[in-house]
Amino acid sequence: MYNLYEILFKEYGPQGWWPVNGKYSKNDFSIPRNKKEKFEIIVGAVLTQNTSWKNAEKAIANLRKANILDPVKIVKADKKVLAQAIRPSGYFNQKAGRLKLISDFLLKNKDISRLPVEDMRNKLLGIKGVGPETADSILLYAYNKPSFVVDLYTKRIFSRIGICKNTAKYGELQGLLHKKLKKDAVLFNEYHALIVEHAKRFCKKVPECSGCPLGKLCKKRI
Ligand code: SF4
Incomplete structure (x- = not known):
C-alpha cells in the first residue's frame, strides 16, 4: 500500500486537497483554517455527489455570490432560491434539501469534532443523503480525521x-x-x-x- x-x-x-475558494494548497494541511472554510468543504462534499468537481465549484461560487454560504443562511433560505443557486451541481432540488439538513445538523452539533471518529461518522451517516463517501470526505477534509x-x-x-x-x-x-x-x-x-x-x-x-x-x-x- x-x-x-x-x-x-x-x-x-x-x-493540496481540498480546494477552498478555488485554490489548492499544496503541502499546506492547515486547511480548513476557520469555520467558513470548514463549511465550504462540507457543502462541496454534498454538491459533488454524482457530478464533477467543476460543476460543484460553480454551485459554490453561486452560493458565495448570493451571500448564503453559511449554515444559518442556508437553513433560513427559501428552498427554491437555494436550489436555483446550486443548479450547476445537478439534482439541485434534492441537494438543496440535503444542504438544509446538514446545515441544521451542524448548528445543533457544534461540538461534533470532540467525538471519537467512529461516533462522528455514525452521526453524519444519520443525515439523510449522507452516504459513506460523503461522510468520509467531510471527516477527512473538513475535520482532518483519518477516515x-x-x-x-x-x-x-x-x-x-x-x-x-x-x-x-x-x-x-x-x-x-x-x-x-x-x-x-x-x-x-x-x-x-x-x-x-x-x-x-x-x-x-x-x-x-x-x-x-x-x-x-x-x-x-x-
Ligand atoms: S492504467 Fe490502471 S490497469 Fe493499467 S497498469 Fe495502470 S493501474 Fe493498472
Missing part, C-alpha cells in the same frame, strides 16, 4: 492492481486500507487525491496502461 502511494506521489507530487475516502476511482484502481475484488464493498476496502496504513489524516488526504489524479490520467474507464507508473505492480484485472 505504501509503495503504491510513494510511486503516485513521486509521479504527481503533492495535490479514508473510498470512491469509484479507488475501487477501480485497487481492483485492477489486484488488491481487492471489483465487487468489494465500501467498508471492506476502507477496512483494508485502515488496516494496512497508519491512521494519518495527512497521508489519507494525499493518497485519496493521488488516486483521483491517477484515475484521470491513466486508469480511466478504459485504462491507458502504456506508460502507467503503476504498470510494474499492476495485475491489470480489467
Whole structure:
C-alpha cells in the first residue's frame, strides 16, 4: 500500500486537497483554517455527489455570490432560491434539501469534532443523503480525521492492481486500507487525491496502461 502511494506521489507530487475558494494548497494541511472554510468543504462534499468537481465549484461560487454560504443562511433560505443557486451541481432540488439538513445538523452539533471518529461518522451517516463517501470526505477534509475516502476511482484502481475484488464493498476496502496504513489524516488526504489524479490520467474507464507508473505492480484485472 505504501509503495503504491510513494510511486503516485513521486509521479504527481503533492495535490493540496481540498480546494477552498478555488485554490489548492499544496503541502499546506492547515486547511480548513476557520469555520467558513470548514463549511465550504462540507457543502462541496454534498454538491459533488454524482457530478464533477467543476460543476460543484460553480454551485459554490453561486452560493458565495448570493451571500448564503453559511449554515444559518442556508437553513433560513427559501428552498427554491437555494436550489436555483446550486443548479450547476445537478439534482439541485434534492441537494438543496440535503444542504438544509446538514446545515441544521451542524448548528445543533457544534461540538461534533470532540467525538471519537467512529461516533462522528455514525452521526453524519444519520443525515439523510449522507452516504459513506460523503461522510468520509467531510471527516477527512473538513475535520482532518483519518477516515479514508473510498470512491469509484479507488475501487477501480485497487481492483485492477489486484488488491481487492471489483465487487468489494465500501467498508471492506476502507477496512483494508485502515488496516494496512497508519491512521494519518495527512497521508489519507494525499493518497485519496493521488488516486483521483491517477484515475484521470491513466486508469480511466478504459485504462491507458502504456506508460502507467503503476504498470510494474499492476495485475491489470480489467
Ligand atoms: S497498469 Fe493499467 S490497469 Fe493498472 S493501474 Fe495502470 S492504467 Fe490502471
